[in-house]
Amino acid sequence: MTVNSIYKEEKKSAFQKVSEVIITMASRPSGFIGLSILVFHIILAFISPYIAPYDFKAINPTLMLQAPSAEYWFGTDDLGRDVFTRTILGGRTALTITFFGSLIALLWGGLLGIFCGLVGGKIDDIVMRIVDAFLSIPWILAMLLIVSLLGTSTEVLIPALGFFYGKGIVRVARAATHDVIAKDFIVSARARGHSNFSIIWNEIIPNVRDAILVEGAMRWSWMLLGFSSLSFLGFGVSPPTPDWGLMISNARGLMSFAYWAVIAPIVGLSSLIIGINLTADAFAKALGIDRSTKAPV
Amino acid sequence: MSDIIQKVKNLSIGFKSKKGEEILILKNISTKIKKGETVGIVGESGSGKSTLALAMMGYVKHGLYTIGGECEFNSSNLLNMKSKDLEKIRGRKIAMIPQNAGQALTPNLKIGYQIDEALQLHSDLSEKEREKKISELLNKVRLPSPETIALRYPHELSGGQQQRVAVAMALAGTPDLLLLDEPTTGLDVTTQAHVLELLNFIAKDTGTSMVYVSHDLGAIAQVSDRIIVMYSGEIVLEGPSRDILKRPIHPYTHGLLKSIPKLSLAGLPESMPGSQPQPGIIQSGCSFFDRCNFSEDKCKNNSPQLEFLKELNTSVRCFNYEKLLKESQVNQNVNKIKNNSKDKEILNLSEVSISYAKQKLLDQIFNRISDDNPTVKDININIKKGETIALVGESGSGKSTILKSIAGLLRTKDGFIRFDENRNLSSDLKERNPNDLRIIQLIFQNPDESLNPNHTVEEIIAQPLKLYFGLKGEELNKNIIDLLQKVRLGEFYMSRYPRQLSGGEKQRVAVARAFAAKPDIILCDEVTSALDVSVQAAVLNLLQQLKEDFGTTYIFVSHDLAVVRAISDRVAVLYQGRLCEVGPSNDVYKFPSHPYTEVLLGAVLEPDPDIKPKLVAEDIVEEKPPEKGCSFQGRCSRILGDICKKDIPPWQLTDSGNAIRCHIPIKELQKEQF
Structure with missing residues (x-):
């Protein structure tokens, strides 16, 4: 008797599982494109200080607003700085801040959501109404308030962004927990007398992890856009640090005759956001979560 | 040959696995359904009985495809018909009654409106006539005061009443063939008996042919004239209902009837070893070989063909049916349970x-x-x-x-x-x-829900051991193996996930977890x-x-x-x-x-x-x-x-x-x- 291989499944190590998910993601064209863009941006962020052809803050009035040439590939801006250098460096701050910001959002949003879903009752009611109240505040106004009070340092921006983008994750995590909580294995763990912590850690997290991770990945791209908007308004990174949002803001008045100074950071920003979005979608599909038919909240 | 209403010829349905292997759900099925006949299709979950019933109305589930063969209804093959033409047949000629009527009825439309919709689609009656017909149909399925029922919403009816409404809707198009997919499975015992009696009455009254799919031999026995027994995507036995239930000549049916507890017999019936092979597991011999009490060497490498026995009007897929022919009846042996209750x-x-x-x-x-x-x-x-x-x-x-x-x-x-x-x-x-x-420990109804899908069997059984006895390392491992042995599962099950186990194995793991707490x-x-x-x-x-x-x-x-x-x-x-x-x-x-x-x-x-x-x-x-x-x-x-x-x-x-x-x-x- 021969047995087909489809039902054989060995216990896999974490590394094997992750690599399997990545391979599945890359097997779809959209996933492949998204992953490539994202990986390209991450590598660029790591190596750009070493490959940048010019100093990003070297001001040279004689070279003001040069069109792209063999020497200055993307031209120069109104202060004579090399746009290429500033573009490849411009994603570093945004990527770092939003990456850690999403991690914080994921952690507090996910854990609070799971906790509310598990305990239910009055605590759940109260917490969710507070979350709703925060959701109704336009985040950009609140962010501006925080930043103008506490400054624009990384230590302020990361937790502030993490807080405002975690609110939505609370709802998703709570909904995912509600799906799991009715199952008998939770009832069984309760009847055995496990603590709430043990139930969350052993029974719920393994079952809601995928949904929350996907949500976190989507939030990352939104946060990137949000952070760039802050920079655009002048509340993100401070000059002369190169940043796409700031670069767009500086060069937008000269768009009619020096389009190159705007286009380069726009391409950088939008390609990164598209890359993260496509990757998150492919990630969801690889994990078997269909975002198109099932809304997360 | 005009009395044959549906003809299934060499039908094979399957799907392609990720690796491109063709996996068969139905293997070369051929059968016929006569006018006015009620045929019961029995089998365990995964035997392909629902797939066969759906194919009979020209429907193949998403992800599956027809590999070969045809389903002929009124001498046209349903499986390669255009959807326009199928629409004319479905509802009017062939109707289906689903398992869970509560989910099949639209929750925000009144019962009368839903039946009216079916009538508009499947008949040419005027509005007045339709109104009369709705009362008639609801009367036919014996719902009390049809006029008020028609004005209610599905959630205002009980499970049995919902199922009756589903029957009424199916009858709206006066079909020639009625397919019923486990129509009484979710219902209470008393309701189930009433619905079956109603179906029997309708079969006689209207002369509709019925195909009745169920895992429950008890329900099948009450309604069908002929029974088809399916196992692992094949027909293993087909014949008149009485003969199959009284003198089953296939070892699977024989064993099945022996393992069903009966009211007249106290004590536990004999169990059948093993479980049905999952689709895609290719065996060289008979698919029932592993679990068979009558198997011989030749069964291991040769698969038996469906053989028609003229004198019994029965088809059987077994080399050794003659052995079973000699046994006049199913002798059910039961193990009397010992009452070891104490006075305490x-x-x-x-x-x-x-x-x-x-x-x-x-x-x-x-x-x-x-x-x-x-x-x-x-x-x-x-x-x-x-x-x-x-x-x-x-x-x-x-x-x-x-x-x-x-x-x-x-x-x-x-x-x-x-x-x-x-x-x-x-x-x-x-x-x-x-x-x-x-x-106090609990064992639940559905092991799919009571075992965490992300835990291995080892982790599942370890939980009570860690919680109550604080076991660790070597000792924990020994205890888990011990418990697995007690529920007759081997040590190699430890690293498996619930989705890799069959229903019976999963329930054994749940039993082991309950006993782990002593x-x-x-x-x-x-x-x-x-x-x-x-x-x-x-x-x-x-x-x-x-x-x-x-x-x-x-x-x-x-x-x-x-x-x-x-x-x-x-x-x-x-x-x-x-x-x-x-x-x-x-x-x-x-x-x-x-x-x-x-x-x-x-x-x-x-x-x-x-x-x-x-x-x-x-x-x-x-x-x-x-x-x-x-x-x-x-x-x-x-x-x-x-x-x-x-x-x-x-x-x-x-x-x-x-x-x-x-x-x-x-x-x-x-x-x-x-």
């Missing part, structure tokens, strides 16, 4: 009431429950150490509710739950100490109802064996009276959260005496065409228990009058120790009613 009382429920009512603010503040008419009331049961007590009743009778309270998952309103004669168990989980939690009492909530029939007996035998080894007490909840008969020492019959009868199972089953017990026992479907269910009471569903008097007054056929409506009936004791709660004197009750 282990759990005592006294005056327990449970309420689901939402409490008023004042009561919420003082943390008390007030409800004059609680869901469960006045439950007094003494449970002895080592016995198996079964709680039976229809859905809504409060049997699971009582289990939850014993486990501490649901607060009681009044009453005590006392363990070991003197220890009061709090009804709040948080107030119980770890030892009180350990002594409990005194195990609460079994419908533990076999999600399992296939051939696996059910094995799990029951395992539970009985473990009980004898460990001296555990079981509280067994089930709606299946034959299963309860097989495993329990004592039975408590519940209606609307009130006890009706408590007594040793032998007495309860031998001399049914409470009118409700009689209704329940009468409705049991047995896989025997000679035993017809007795329909005593109406299958109406009561929402709430009556405020005064006997709980069963609304449906009782022997109601005495005002006394039943005013006074709660007293407990009466029979000579054998059977306690009955009824106003009718014991002597009267024990007289044979039929």
